[in-house]
Amino acid sequence: MLISSIHEDHNNISKLLKLLARNLTAIKNEKSVNYSLIRDAVRYLQEHAERYHHPKEDLIYHYYVDKYKGAEEVARLDAEHDSLAGLTAEFADTVDMILMDAVIPLDLFAEKLNRFVVSQREHLELEERAILPLIKKQLTKDDxxxxxxxxxxxxxxxxxxxxxxxxxxxxxxxxxS
Structure with a gap:
């Protein structure tokens, strides 16, 4: 069922965000970081989440907004998905630059990583705590x-x-691990 696959995707994305947060902690504690793992996590979010997960959500959200007028909070998720895609692309470029031996100050990278993780988490929390429960409550089995x-x-x-x-x-x- 669509809704259960969305929750499963969110759980999986949360695992990636925890891995990224551990890397952020390592950077702050001046420990070594595997930038290839960071790149792979971001690549997964670009390739799977943006191309598969978000369109699945958008299908549900658009249907809901069309059926239930006054669903402004749900309607704004399109723009939020676009914003997250831009943030992800920007962060991916930064990681790629590091992997190509570009000199990027560690504090700047840590700031970008933190902003990326926080933005992704806030988006997931909005969907899990506010949007999806509202939708599940109102959509019928026929919907x-x-x-x-x-x-x-x-x-x-x-x-x-x-x-x-x-x-x-x-x-x-x-x-x-």
Missing amino acids: WDYLQTQWESELSDPLFGEQVSDTFVELASALK
């Missing part, structure tokens, strides 16, 4: 059945699915 028919079949998650993509093997291993 959910209709929405399910509008969503293409579930894709295999390249990180948290049964088969981990070669791209994310190191990240999957790091998430288990």
Whole structure:
């Protein structure tokens, strides 16, 4: 069901954010950091969350806004998804620059990493605590059945699915430890 897959995606994204937060703590404590893992986490968010997870949410949100007028808080999620995509792209560029040996002050990188993690967490919390409970309360079984028919079949998650993509093997291993 769509709503349960969204909650599962949110749990998985939270795991990535915890890994990123651990790296932020390591930076603040002047410990070594694996920037490739940070890149892989961001890449997953760009490739899976932005191209698959957010469109799934947007399908539900648009349907809800069309059906239940006065749902301004839900309607603003489109703009928030766009904003997160921009923030993710900007942060990905910063990580790529570091991996290409560009000199970026560590405090600036830590600030960008912190802003990225905080923004992602705030977005998840808004959806989990306010938006999704509101939607679940008002949409009927018929609404959910209709929405399910509008969503293409579930894709295999390249990180948290049964088969981990070669791209994310190191990240999957790091998430288990």
